[in-house]
Amino acid sequence: MHVLIIGGGGREHAIAWKLSQDPRIGTIYVAPGNGGIDELERTENIALTGVDELFEFAKDRDIDLTFVGSEALLVEGIVDRFQSAGLTIFGPDQQAAQLEGSKAYAKSFMKKYGVKTAAYERFINLDAAKEYVANADYPLVIKASGLAAGKGVIICQNQDEAETALHEMMVDKRFGEAGEEIVIEAFLTGFEASILSFTDGKTILTMPAAKDHKTIGEGNTGENTGGMGVVCPHPAFSAEHEAAFQQDIVAPTLAGLQAEGMAFAGVIFFGLMINDDGVFLLEYNMRMGDPETQAILPLLRSPLLDPVMAAIEQRLDEITLDWRDKHAVCVVAAAEGYPGDYQTGETIEYIEQARFFSQVFLAGVKHHNDEYLTNGGRVLNVVGLGDSLEQARSTAYSSIDKIAFKGITYRRDIGE
Template sequence: MKILIIGSGGREHAIAWKLSQNPKVEKIYTAAGNAGIDLLEKGECINLKTVDEILEFAAEKSIDLTIVGSEELLVEGIVDKFTEKNLKIFGPDKYAAQLEGSKVFSKDFMKKYGVKTAEYMTFSDSSKALEYLGKVEFPVVVKASGLAAGKGVIIAQNKEEAEKAVNEIMVEMRFDSAGNEVVIEEFLEGYEASVLSFTDSETILTMVSAKDHKKIGENETGLNTGGMGAICPNPYMTEDVEEAFRKEILEPTLKGIKAEKMDFAGIIFFGVMITKKGVYLLEYNMRLGDPETQAVLPLLKTDLLDIIDSCMNKELNKITLEWKKGFSCCVVASSGGYPGDYKKGYEISFNEKDGLVFLAGVTEKNGKFLTSGGRVLSTVGLGDTLEEARKNAYNILENINFAGKYCRKDIGKIPV
């Protein structure tokens, strides 16, 4: 089989690494990929950017399966174009991708089908949004409706901060067209969990839960990032929480997918909040998360390609996911200054045999690895306990160096 993966982060490196373990896989192309994927025996990066370029390549090379990591291309409708050409692709079509691409669409979907979520209001007029802030209790959550690379969510502690958030999103257009609409939402206090799942639109099969560490600073302080680390399984995802999640979030979501005739094979990522009042859905993502994927896939015993094939063939109900015992911890190393301004082009010293390392913002030039992005790479440690997994992840990272290297030191330190 020849497989094409679309994306360039640590997530795509992890997907390629996992798929390469299947003997049926002959070649894994990645657009645009990164230097880590080129290290894989079956991996090759290709410089394709537009949907039309990717589509033409898939047809020319007779690609057997395409997997989409990029949320932007899903929202743009890449799955629809592949389907029109009878090319197999794993991901939601343009309509279903709105569950991630538009927070207004997704919140209205949750409300319509009884998915437990925070109270909210949506606005396309900034003056009406600002007026509404005079009627809410604080803190409150202000969200850009469209895609904002994981950074368009602002928790405002008071009216002044909320007004600033609305102006940044809707007036200054800090997140471009993602700010055409805004969601103002009830603040929920608790612990977050990431529940990644496979679906064929008839069945949803959940993976082991994960916990993302979103802020740049330790103890969840500072600016939002794409994610600075993740652990798996999430210690807050108890049996009671899992049961509530299934009844109040997963089952009504599947009901809604069927009612809306969303027909696709792909991923649903449930971002949930575990509170004293129950389990609430914060958001849907319609592709594997980063860095959760790097933490989850090393624990998956069931062959990933077999799972995807069962989704494509509407046979997901015949699959049982098997998992390794123990824990995983993924720690992200970023460029100094991220998520703000940062410099690129610093040489990275590391030995790929030191442990599980997934590259992201890394390019190769004249035999040297150079930084080329904000989140540079991630290391993954496994262990019988969470503490052992943490220790192993940080030990691997100690042997990797580049100018300005930054990582949080508290990934996986869970408060009781």
């Protein structure tokens, strides 16, 4: 079986790493890949990014399975294009991908089908949004409705901050077209959790809950990023939380997908907030999370191909996943200045020393003249495993401390 993975970050490195361990799989192509992916056995980077050229490649090379990591291409409709020609692809069609591609659409879906979530309003007019925040209770949350690489969310403590956020999104286009429509939500207190799941349209099979660390600064300070670290399993997510999640989030989500004709084989990522009032859904992502995937897949003892093919063949209810009785801590190393402006082309040293103790997934990295060079904002991920959270954390940090590049930036409180 030949596989095409679409994407080029740490998530795709982790997916390729896991699939490359399966003897049923032949060549793994990753588009566009990165400087660490093509070092894997039977794995090759291909410099393709557009739907048309990826479609032609899959057709010409007789690709047996395409696994989409990129949310942007899902929203663009890559699954519809592949399926129209009978090509096997894992991911939501364009309609279902709108649950990630439009936060306004997702909130409407949640309200329609009784998915427990925060109260909200949606706006396309700046004056109307300003009038709303002038009379709102604070703090509140303002979100760019479209795709913003995990960074289009601003928590506002007062009216001045809210008006500034509205101007940045709707006038200055800080998040591009993503901010043309905005969602204003009630602010929920509590703790967050990320739960990835497989679905075949009939069943939603969840993975262990993970704890993401979104902001650039320690103590959850500074700007939001695409994610600076993950702990799995989530140390505060209990069996009671799981039961509430299944009842108030999973069951109505599945009912809504079926009612709207949005059954698909792929992944649903549930971003949750948990407090004394229950489990609330903050957002859907319709693909594997980054960096959650990097922490979760090293804990999965079962072959990744098993739930993927079961979802495609609509027999996910027959699958039981085998998980290691371990803890994982993933720490993300970023370029100096991220999530703002940053430099690329810096030499990365001592990756092999870190790999002696931990799994290292490369993200914004290119390989040139036998050197690793930085090539993105989030550069790499170091994943430590242990019998306890403390042991996993110690392993991850002792490993990432060995890696060096100019301006290396990472939080030192992941898993505290």
